[in-house]
Structure formats: structure tokens, C-alpha cells
Amino acid sequence: MxxxxxxxxxxxxxxxxxxxxxxxxxxxxxxxxLNPILMFTEIDAEFEYxxxxxxxxxxxxxxxxxxxxxxxxxxxxxxxMSAVLVLKDGLRWHDGxxxxxxxxxxxxxxxxxxxxxxxxxxxxxxQLASCTADDARTVRFTFRxxxxxxxxxxxxxxxxxxxxxxxxxxxxxxxxSEAAVALNRxxxxxxxxxxxxxxxxxxxxxxxxxxxxxxxxxxxxIVFQVTPDNHAALLALxxxxxxxxxxxxxxxxxxxxxxxxxxxxxxxKSSGWTTYYIGWNVREGHVYTSEEPVxxxxxxxxxxxxxIERVFFGLxxxxxxxxxxxxxxxxxxxxxxxxxxxxxxxxxxxAGWLRxxxxxxxxxxxxxxxxxxxxVRAGFTLNLVQGSQTSPKIADIYQQDLRKIGVELRTQVxxxxxxxxxxxxxxxxxxxxxxxxxxxxxxxxxxxxxxxIADGRNYPGYAxxxxxxxxxxxxxxxxxxxxxxxxxxxxxxxxxDAPYTFVASAPNLWAFERGLHGxxxxxxxxxxxxxxxxxxxRARE
Amino acid sequence: MAxxxxxxxxxxxxxxxxxxxxxxxxxxxxxxxxxxxxxxQSDRGLTPEAHAKLRAQYGLDRPVIVRYxxxxxxxxxxxxxxxxxxxxxxxxxxxxxxxxxxxxxMIALASAVVIAIAVGGHAAVHAxxxxxxxxxxxxxxxxxxxxxVMGMVLIVVVGVRWGLLPFMGISSTDAxxxxxxxxxxxxxxxxxxxxxxxxxxxxxxxxxxxxxNMAVVMASDxxxxxxxxxxxxxxxxxxxxxxxxxxxLLTVIGMLLxxxxxxxxxxxxxxxxxxxxxxxxxxxxxxxxxVIMGLTVLTAAVVLLGTLIVDLLYAVIDPRVRYA
Numbered sequence: 018m019x020x021x022x023x024x025x026x027x028x029x030x031x032x033x034x035x036x037x038x039x040x041x042x043x044x045x046x047x048x049x050x051l052n053p054i055l056m057f058t059e060i061d062a063e064f065e066y067x068x069x070x071x072x073x074x075x076x077x078x079x080x081x082x083x084x085x086x087x088x089x090x091x092x093x094x095x096x097x098m099s100a101v102l103v104l105k106d107g108l109r110w111h112d113g114x115x116x117x118x119x120x121x122x123x124x125x126x127x128x129x130x131x132x133x134x135x136x137x138x139x140x141x142x143x144q145l146a147s148c149t150a151d152d153a154r155t156v157r158f159t160f161r162x163x164x165x166x167x168x169x170x171x172x173x174x175x176x177x178x179x180x181x182x183x184x185x186x187x188x189x190x191x192x193x194s195e196a197a198v199a200l201n202r203x204x205x206x207x208x209x210x211x212x213x214x215x216x217x218x219x220x221x222x223x224x225x226x227x228x229x230x231x232x233x234x235x236x237x238x239i240v241f242q243v244t245p246d247n248h249a250a251l252l253a254l255x256x257x258x259x260x261x262x263x264x265x266x267x268x269x270x271x272x273x274x275x276x277x278x279x280x281x282x283x284x285x286k287s288s289g290w291t292t293y294y295i296g297w298n299v300r301e302g303h304v305y306t307s308e309e310p311v312x313x314x315x316x317x318x319x320x321x322x323x324x325i326e327r328v329f330f331g332l333x334x335x336x337x338x339x340x341x342x343x344x345x346x347x348x349x350x351x352x353x354x355x356x357x358x359x360x361x362x363x364x365x366x367x368a369g370w371l372r373x374x375x376x377x378x379x380x381x382x383x384x385x386x387x388x389x390x391x392x393v394r395a396g397f398t399l400n401l402v403q404g405s406q407t408s409p410k411i412a413d414i415y416q417q418d419l420r421k422i423g424v425e426l427r428t429q430v431x432x433x434x435x436x437x438x439x440x441x442x443x444x445x446x447x448x449x450x451x452x453x454x455x456x457x458x459x460x461x462x463x464x465x466x467x468x469x470i471a472d473g474r475n476y477p478g479y480a481x482x483x484x485x486x487x488x489x490x491x492x493x494x495x496x497x498x499x500x501x502x503x504x505x506x507x508x509x510x511x512x513x514d515a516p517y518t519f520v521a522s523a524p525n526l527w528a529f530e531r532g533l534h535g536x537x538x539x540x541x542x543x544x545x546x547x548x549x550x551x552x553x554x555r556a557r558e
Numbered sequence: 559m560a561x562x563x564x565x566x567x568x569x570x571x572x573x574x575x576x577x578x579x580x581x582x583x584x585x586x587x588x589x590x591x592x593x594x595x596x597x598x599q600s601d602r603g604l605t606p607e608a609h610a611k612l613r614a615q616y617g618l619d620r621p622v623i624v625r626y627x628x629x630x631x632x633x634x635x636x637x638x639x640x641x642x643x644x645x646x647x648x649x650x651x652x653x654x655x656x657x658x659x660x661x662x663x664m665i666a667l668a669s670a671v672v673i674a675i676a677v678g679g680h681a682a683v684h685a686x687x688x689x690x691x692x693x694x695x696x697x698x699x700x701x702x703x704x705x706x707v708m709g710m711v712l713i714v715v716v717g718v719r720w721g722l723l724p725f726m727g728i729s730s731t732d733a734x735x736x737x738x739x740x741x742x743x744x745x746x747x748x749x750x751x752x753x754x755x756x757x758x759x760x761x762x763x764x765x766x767x768x769x770x771n772m773a774v775v776m777a778s779d780x781x782x783x784x785x786x787x788x789x790x791x792x793x794x795x796x797x798x799x800x801x802x803x804x805x806x807l808l809t810v811i812g813m814l815l816x817x818x819x820x821x822x823x824x825x826x827x828x829x830x831x832x833x834x835x836x837x838x839x840x841x842x843x844x845x846x847x848x849v850i851m852g853l854t855v856l857t858a859a860v861v862l863l864g865t866l867i868v869d870l871l872y873a874v875i876d877p878r879v880r881y882a
Contacts, residue, residue, distance in 0.1 A: 041731055046835050046840065050644055057599060131608045136600040193615065198645040214734075215655045218832025240731045244830050245839075248710070252718045253726045277718070434595040434845050441598035472605075 019285045025534040027235060027554050035557040039238040040533075040550070043250050043262040044221070047243055050201035051212065051221075053174030054128050055192060057136035062545050065174065067223055067239065068206035070231070072102055072121070072156075073172040074547035077539040081168055081455035084547070086231025087116075087207075089154075091171075095494075097163045100171060102156040107459045110177045111211040111226055118150035123178035126217075132189040140463070141170040165495050166459045176203050209234045209551055219243055235535070235554035250529065255281050260530040263542070265406060269526040270330035278528075285527040286332070287538030290341045290454040293333075293411070294518040295319070295399070296440070296446050300478040304383050304393050305370075306446050312515035314364035316354040318418050323356075325521055328410040332526065336519035339461060339508045343540065346458045346501055349508040354518070362422045370395045379423040396425030397446035400439060403432045408449040411520065438523050440476040448476070451523070453541070458504045465511065479516035532556065559873065565584035566869050569697060570862045577858040578633075578851070585850050586622045592617055592642040592845045616642055616847075629851065638852035643844045648852040651837065658728055659826070659833030660860070662749060663818045666756035667811065673761040675804070682803075683795060685773055693765060705755045705821055709828045712751045721797030725751050726830045752829040756821075760814060767810055774802040805875060812868035816861045 028034065036302040048061045053069050055064065072088040073081060073425040083091055089103040092436035106118035128138045142148075143305035144167065146159040160167045177490070180200055181191060188194035192201065204212050209231060221241040225234060243260050244250045255277050264273065273284055297306040297315070305311055325333050335353055339347040370379040379395035399415070401408040409428070431439065439445045454460065463473040466488050467480035484507055491503030511517065525542045535553045539546035593612040613619045632639060633749065638648035652806055681690035724730065728748050775781060776799055784794045814824035822835030830836070834853055841849035 038851075039731065111831035131605065132611065134596055134608070134612060136596065139600075161872055190615065193640065193646045194645075195647075198640075199644070216832075217651070218836055219729070219830075220731060222731075242727065242731060242830075243832070245827050245836075246830070249713065249828060252713055254716050256721060256724075258724060259727050371635065402664065432590070433843065434598070435590040438590050438594050443737060 019287075022531075022534060023283055023285055023529060023536045025162065026455065027535055027552065033236050033556055034556045036235060037237045037388065038235070038555045040236040040553065040555075041240045041259045042207050042243055042550075043253070043259045044241040044243045045245060047218070050192065050198075051204040051215070052191065052201040054124060054135050054176060054320075055139045055201065056138070056174070059545070060204045063241070064221070064223075064228060066208070066545060066547075066549055067210040067551075068204055068208045068212060069174060070206075070208045071172060071175060072104065073168075075456060075539070077537055077546055078546075079540060079546065081456070082547070083233075086229070091168075093168075095187075097160075097167070099157060099159045100160065100167070101151070102171065102364065103401055104154045104156070105230065106154065108230065109209065110179075110205050110207050112177075112205045114177065114179050114205075115153070116175075116177075116207050117153045118156040119153070120175050120178045121156045122150045123182065124150050124176045125173060127176060127181070127185070127191065128173055128187065133191050138174055141166075142173045149406075155432075162493070164491060164492055165500070166457055169457050175207075177207075179203055181262045196483045205232075210239060213238075232551065234551040235477075236550075254528055254530065257281060257530070259534060261543075262528055264526040264528050266328075266330045266332050266526065267406070268528075273528060280526045281531060283531055285529060285536060285538065285543065287525045287543075288334075288341075288343055288522050288540065289338075289343060289542070290456070291451055291523040292336045292341070292538040293407075293449065293451050293521065293523065294336070295447055295515060296445075296450050297516055297518070297541070298443060298445055298477055299514075299516050303397075303446055304381075305395055305397050305428070308368055309514055310364055310368040311370065312518070313354075313513075314361040314368070315419075315424075316515055316518045317357045317361035317364065318422060318424070319354070319518055319520065320356045320414055320418055321353075321520060324411050324414055328407050329521060329523075333521035333523055336522050338519055339511050339517075340458060340504060341454055341522060341540070344458065345456065346368070346453055346504045349505045351508045351512050352506075354512070358418060358422055365395065365422065365424070370424075377423055378425060394425060395423060396427065398427040398429050400436060400445050401428055401430045402436045402449070402450040403430050411449060429444075443470075443476065443478055445476075450476075451518075458500070459488075461504070461507065461547070462488050462492065465507065477516040481510060483512055484510050484514075485546040562873055563870055566866055567674065567736060570866055571861045574855070574858055574862055575630075577802055578630070578855055581854045582626045582851060583622060585847055586625070588845075590845055591618055592616055592847070595666055595845055638855070639848040641841075641846050641849050643841070643846045643849070648848045649710075651849060652834065652852050652856055655832060655834045656751055656856070659819065659822050659835060660830060662753060662756055662831070662833065663815075663822070666753060667818065669753075669757050669816070670760035670764050671807070671811070673757075674764030674768045674807075675800075677761075678765040679795070679800065681765070681769045681770055682772030682776055683791075685776075690769070693769065697762040697766045700758050701766075703758075704829060705759060706824050708758065709752070709755045712754060713828075716751060723750050724748050752831050755829075756818065756823050758817065759821075763814070764807065764810065768803065768807060771806055772799060775799045775803040778802075786800060801875075805872070808868045808872050808875075812865040815864040816857075819857050819860065 044060060046060055048064055049055060049066055052067050056065055057450055070084055070087050072084055074084045076082050086358055087105060087108060089105050091100060091102045093100045099126060104118060110116050125142055127133055128135050128142050144161055146161045149157050151157050160173050171465060184196045184200060185191060186195045189199050202215055209226060209229045211226040213222040213224045215221045220243060223239045225237050241436050244253060247265055251268055253259045254262050269284060297312050321335050325331060338351045342348045370381045372379050380392050382390045383393045384390050399412050401412060412428045419426045440448060463469050464475055465479060465484055467485050468533055469475035470478050487503050487507050491500050494500050525538055527543055529536060531556050533553055536543050544550050593609060593616055596612060597609050617625055641648055641651060677693050681693045684690060713725045716722050724747055728745065730744050733744055736744060781794060781799055784798045822833055823839050826833045826835035827839050838853050
């Protein structure tokens with residue numbers, strides 16, 4: 018239960034609010050670039066929500082809504098193959114230039130330009146056939162197909178055309194030239210805060226934009242303080258050097274109950290849609306993990322209750338599968354996999370992985386390409402990300418249980434970019450990953466559809482014709498009941514085929530300076546939604 | 559003397575080249591490259607064409623040795639290229655991060671030398687006294703405490719429990735609104751804790767070093783002769799013992815410099831100190847080859863320059879060296 022003072026809404030009597038206050042936020046690392054179409058990390062997103070205002074925003078429940086500060090109306094054509102978005106009159110960029118439909122059309126063209134490395138922004142807009150400006154305020158979108166997801170597909174970041182067009186002529190990548198870099202480090206946006214300074218390695222400062230057409234946020238300044246270390250960040254909060262920081266499960270459970278913390282800060286917790294999972298390589302070359310009964314057995318052998326207790330300090334929830342119960346798909350009714358080593362052992366026996374009484378490991382005779390057979394030991398290598406506090410502990414618990422049933426688990430700790438690359442190339446047996454579900458269930462296409470093996474995040478190489486068809490049906494239908502049925506079917510299929518074994522759902526764990534108010538949570542945490550940080554305030558002393 | 563300096567300089571050049579070649583090859587042979595990393599971080603991956611373009615943009619489509627040659631030809635013109643991470647000039651990035659680290663390292667080294675001479679010298683002159691015994695124990699104890707442990711202790715005790723000093727960053731968030739003297743004071747406050755972490759292992763090591771050398775010198779014949787000539791204790795120490803005892807200190811300082819700069823990485827991450835160590839950490843995490851190479855060259859150059867200066871000073875002080 019979060020303290021009521023934390024979520025206290027902005028008082029009607031504005032004289033009670035310190036409108037000159039500075040909010041000092043923690044920044045784990047510096048952003049890549051302050052260019053919204055190049056941004057791709059959560060750190061980048063923190064700035065996007067404050068410096069730029071898109072026509073469409075997500076509320077605290079991650080529902081689609083028009084941005085009241087920017088958009089007058091959005092109208093879908095009767096044939097649903099096009100839509101018109103009308104911007105409000107008199108919109109401006111922070112430098113005073115008009116914000117127009119031309120900016121929207123220009124931005125879409127840049128996002129779709131292969132020369133621009135858009136790691137994230139292209140997902141969605143790539144489903145549009147065109148995006149054009151009818152006049153200064155009217156944007157016309159035409160769709161490749163008649164899809165319910167099109168209302169999400171028209172939501173993408175907007176660049177100021179008058180600044181980026183001249184840069185683009187010399188540097189179509191928008192990231193390689195001196196001019197592009199300068200713009201990407203001192204951006205001009207249209208959001209409630211404008212950019213002030215970026216002191217390399219130290220902080221990024223934003224200031225309230227007085228001409229913002231929407232609701233004025235309470236804090237005059239927001240200073241993002243670069244603080245890579247989690248421990249240092251918590252200590253900095255307790256010594257009044259920053260005003261908020263996310264917490265690790267250990268910090269939330271064990272390191273924030275002292276008097277010093279209570280004197281300076283409060284904790285906030287909410288349900289999150291990030292799920293930890295183990296991804297299995299189902300490709301044929303991976304003898305052990307490519308077998309479906311084996312993957313199911315591996316699910317039975319994963320002691321989720323113990324992992325939640327020991328690794329996540331009882332703060333996480335057992336994962337309910339592909340979709341979070343609170344998402345638009347809702348509870349799917351898919352049975353969670355029980356921890357049962359006996360069941361796991363029986364399943365492996367049935368699959369032909371039999372225990373050798375001499376050494377205790379399981380083996381199987383497997384056919385080779387030349388027609389002969391070879392004896393293969395049951396086991397796999399689990400890839401872990403370097404620096405993760407939790408993955409090695411999960412692996413440790415799993416390893417001990419698997420040893421009891423004769424399966425060898427080897428761990429391999431990889432640096433983040435190498436870990437990602439191995440997944441991307443399908444060069445792994447299994448890995449511990451985390452997936453944050455978005456507001457649209459169609460997002461799972463990228464994890465499950467066979468086409469996403471080549472150009473998505475279907476790292477396990479999972480291909481199931483029924484899942485492909487059902488994903489297609491879910492993407493195409495406008496009937497919400499039918500859509501939900503599609504995704505429930507997919508969730509069941511995925512549980513049976515087990516390309517992923519879901520472990521636990523992570524909550525949002527945060528600490529705030531005691532005097533902060535107006536903080537609410539979305540499944541993405543306290544900041545990455547509308548209004549997010551814009552509603553935070555501090556009382557006048 | 560000029561010939562000696564030239565000879566030392568000529569030796570430094572192939573050393574620097576060797577360091578850069580080994581680092582370049584190692585960095586490029588490490589698994590993971592920035593183009594594939596970008597593809598792996600993309601929601602939809604990258605098309606083969608886009609991937610190829612990105613590799614070409616980063617120059618990764620050429621053999622390592624060709625890339626090294628191209629990189630070297632730019633570096634001799636002081637062009638370190640652009641960061642793969644944010645597109646900024648590597649030279650500008652390093653220029654921003656150099657003063658915090660180098661400043662800290664130089665101040666730490668100077669402080670350690672002063673402490674070592676004062677404490678080590680006193681301990682040697684009064685061998686067996688309480689200062690000697692206390693310094694001996696303290697130096698051994700401090701030498702065995704890793705810098706990151708000391709850093710955490712200082713943060714928790716001095717920064718948090720006592721609330722005496724800030725421990726994050728190089729300046730306060732409101733530094734821009736401060737007057738010049740206030741800003742200097744603010745900088746000193748921020749640098750104190752991390753500075754202590756830089757200083758104490760150096761001071762501990764050098765104190766023992768000075769003490770041992772000084773003790774040997776104090777027992778030598780010429781010191782005994784000086785005393786026999788009726789010189790005061792102070793004159794014996796300052797004019798005869800100390801200069802000879804400190805001669806080897808110069809060599810040691812040159813050898814310590816790589817460790818000081820290398821050790822900055824973990825401390826700078828811990829204290830969010832925006833120096834070369836933090837930049838190196840970020841660059842390594844981001845597979846930012848140009849920044850890694852730029853920092854390597856610079857660090858190697860600083861170390862070689864330091865060693866060269868020490869060698870030259872040594873030659874100035876001790877003529878036997880330059881005629882050897």
C-alpha cells in the first residue's frame with residue numbers, strides 16, 4: 018500500500034504548490050540522443066515524455082487517447098483504410114516555429130527511411146501506406162490494411178521539419194554529422210519542458226516551457242542526475258541529492274526499512290507488465306531444447322515459488338503466461354505450470370531421455386546427419402546477462418533442481434550487447450529474458466509469429482501455423498470479444514508448445530523523496546505515460 | 559642530455575604503436591559489433607541492406623588491419639573519429655572528461671608524495687618510534703583495502719551517516735547559480751571522497767617506500783660522515799639523506815601512473831564522477847570502438863609521457879643515467 022500523500026493530487030489552491038521547485042530525477046545512464054525517432058531505451062523515453070508532445074498519448078492504464086494539448090480530432094474513414102488527424106490551431110515548437118502537419122508527414126518519412134537507424138520508432142508506422150499533410154493542421158494517414166491496430170500505428174514521434182530537413186540533405190542518417198549531433202544533443206521539442214543543458218556525464222536539465230498549450234506542470238526545473246550505481250542512488254536519495262529512484266527487489270525489501278530512509282523518503286509499488294522468462298531455442302540443431310516434451314518438463318522443474326521468495330524477496334507474482342491479467346486481454350485462464358520434479362522426470366522418461374545409473378545424468382540416442390546415432394547428454398546452456406543481480410540466482414536454483422533429475426544446466430554470463438546478438442542470431446540453447454507487455458496484444462506478434470524469426474524478436478525460432486493464423490485473425494478483427502478469444506487461444510498454444518517458460522511478473526518498485534506528491538503508477542512505472550511526471554508537485558514550504 | 563631525451567622519445571613511439579595495435583585488434587576481435595548490436599536492439603531487426611549500410615558507415619566492412627591503418631592515419635592528425643554511440647567527436651568527448659580524471663590523479667599523486675615524504679621520512683629518521691610503528695601498521699592495513707570497499711565505506715559513513723560531503727557527481731545541481739568561489743568550494747566538496755580513494759593506496763605504498771629507502775640512506779657511510787663533520791640533523795636529512803632517498807621515488811611514480819588511471823574506472827562509476835574512467839566504462843558497454851581507442855591512446859600517451867618525464871628528471875638528477 019503506497020502512502021496516500023504520494024498520490025495526493027494537485028490542490029485547487031495553487032498557492033500551496035511550490036511552482037519554482039526543481040525535481041531531481043535519477044538517470045541510470047545518459048540517453049543515446051535526444052532525438053525522438055532515434056530513441057529506443059527506457060532512459061531515452063524519460064525525455065521523450067517531457068520534451069515532446071505527440072498527438073496520441075497513453076494514459077495510466079495504457080489506454081489510447083488523444084492528446085488534449087495537441088489534437089483537435091481523429092477521424093477514421095468509413096472504409097477504415099484511412100484516417101484524418103486535425104491538429105489544434107496555433108501549435109508551436111519551443112523555438113517559436115509553427116508545429117504543423119508537415120512536421121508529422123516529414124517525421125513519418127524519416128522513420129521509414131532505411132538510412133535512419135530507428136530501433137523502435139518504426140514499429141507501427143511501418144504499417145502505414147502513407148502519411149501526408151492536407152494542410153497546415155490536417156494529417157492524412159492511409160493504411161496498408163484495415164486493422165484495429167491502426168490507431169496505434171499512427172502514433173509516432175514528431176521531429177521539427179524546419180530544423181532537421183536542412184540537416185537531412187547532408188546527413189540522411191540524422192546521426193553522423195556535426196549538425197545532426199548538435200541537434201540531437203540540444204533538441205527543440207513541443208512538450209511541457211524545454212531543453213536547457215546537457216553536461217556530459219553529469220546531468221541533463223529541462224525547464225518548464227511557459228508557452229505550453231496544455232496543462233502547466235508544477236515543477237519549474239527537472240534535473241536528470243546521472244547515477245549509474247543502484248546503491249549510490251539510494252544513498253543519494255537518503256541524503257537529499259536526488260528525489261526519486263527505482264529500487265531493486267533487494268533494496269525494496271531489505272534496505273529501505275531504516276529510520277534514515279523513513280525520514281527522507283517513501284516507497285511506492287505497483288503492478289507491472291514486465292515478465293521474466295526463459296526462452297528456449299526450438300530449432301532442430303538444438304537437440305535437447307528443440308523437443309516440446311522436454312521444454313514442458315523444464316517448466317515443471319522450475320521452482321517459481323522458491324525463486325519468488327529467494328530471488329525476488331516475495332515481491333513478484335508468478336507469471337500468468339503471455340498476457341498480464343490486468344492487460345486488455347485480461348485473465349486468460351491458462352493454468353500455471355506447477356513445480357513438480359517427479360512430473361518433469363516422468364516427462365523426460367517418456368521423451369526417451371533416460372537416466373544412466375552410473376553417472377546419474379540422462380542420455381538419449383539421437384540420429385545424426387550421416388544416418389548413425391550418437392548418445393547425447395540431457396542438458397543446455399543458459400545465457401545470462403552480465404550485471405543482472407537476479408538471473409544468476411534463478412539459474413542457481415534451477416541448476417540444483419535439474420541436477421536432481423539428471424539434467425545438466427550450464428550457465429554462460431554474457432555482456433549485454435553480446436547477449437542480445439546471440440539471441441538475434443539464434444545462437445543459444447536458452448536465455449533468461451524479460452519482456453514488457455505493451456497496451457496492444459498484437460505486440461506478441463513480434464515474439465511468436467514465424468515471420469518474426471527473421472525480422473523480429475522471435476529468438477526461440479518458434480513457428481506454429483495455428484499461432485500464425487490466430488495472430489493474423491487477432492490482428493484483423495475489430496470485434497473485441499473475438500480478438501480476446503484469439504489471444505487466449507494463443508496463450509494456451511504457447512503454454513503447450515513452451516517456446517518460453519514464464520517465471521514471474523515484476524512490479525514497479527520505487528522510492529521518492531517524502532515531499533513529492535501527485536505520483537501515480539502505470540504498468541510502465543510512475544513516469545512513462547500521460548500525464549506521468551507532469552502531475553508531480555511539491556508543497557510550498 | 560638531448561641525445562638521451564631523443565633516445566627515450568624514440569623508444570616511446572613504438573611502444574605507443576604496439577599498445578594501440580594490440581588494443582585495436584583485441585577490441586575488434588571481441589564478440590559483438592555495434593552494427594549487429596543495433597540490429598539486435600531493434601524491434602524489427604534491420605534489413606540486410608540497412609545492416610550492410612550501417613557496417614559500412616562504421617567502417618566494419620573492411621579487414622581489421624585495414625581499419626587499423628585508416629584509424630592510425632587519422633590519429634596522427636589528432637582525428638579520433640566519431641563516437642558510434644552518439645555521433646559526437648571522440649576528441650571533444652575526451653576533452654570534456656580528461657580534466658576531472660587527470661586533475662584528480664595529479665592532485666592525488668602530489669598529495670601522496672607529500673604524505674609519503676613527511677610520514678615516511680619521519681618514520682625512518684625516528685625508526686622504532688611510535689610514528690614508525692603506527693605508520694607501518696596503517697600502511698599495511700590501507701594497502702590491503704580495495705579502493706571500491708573504501709569508496710563504499712566513505713559514502714556510507716561520511717556521505718550518508720554523517721552527511722558531511724556529497725558523493726555523487728562533480729558539482730551540485732544548482733552549481734550554475736553559484737558564484738565562482740562557491741563553485742570552487744562545491745567542486746572541492748564533491749572531489750574529496752573520491753580523492754581520498756585515489757590518494758590512500760598511493761600514500762600507503764609510497765610511505766613504506768620512502769621509509770625503507772630513507773632508512774637505508776640514513777645508515778650509509780656518507781650520512782655518518784656528514785654527521786661527523788658536525789652538520790645538524792636537519793642539514794643531514796635535507797641536504798644529504800633526502801635527495802638520495804627520493805631518487806628512486808621518481809621511477810616509482812612513473813610506474814604508478816597506469817594504476818592510478820586504470821583504477822579510475824570503478825571509482826568514477828561509484829561516485830558518478832564524469833571522468834575518463836566513467837567514459838571508458840560506458841564505451842566498453844556500448845561497443846563504442848572509436849571512444850575506446852581514443853581513451854587507450856590518450857591513457858597510454860599520458861603514461862608514456864609521465865614515464866618519459868620521470869626518466870628525464872632522473873637523468874637530470876643522476877648524471878650516471880644519461881651516460882649509461
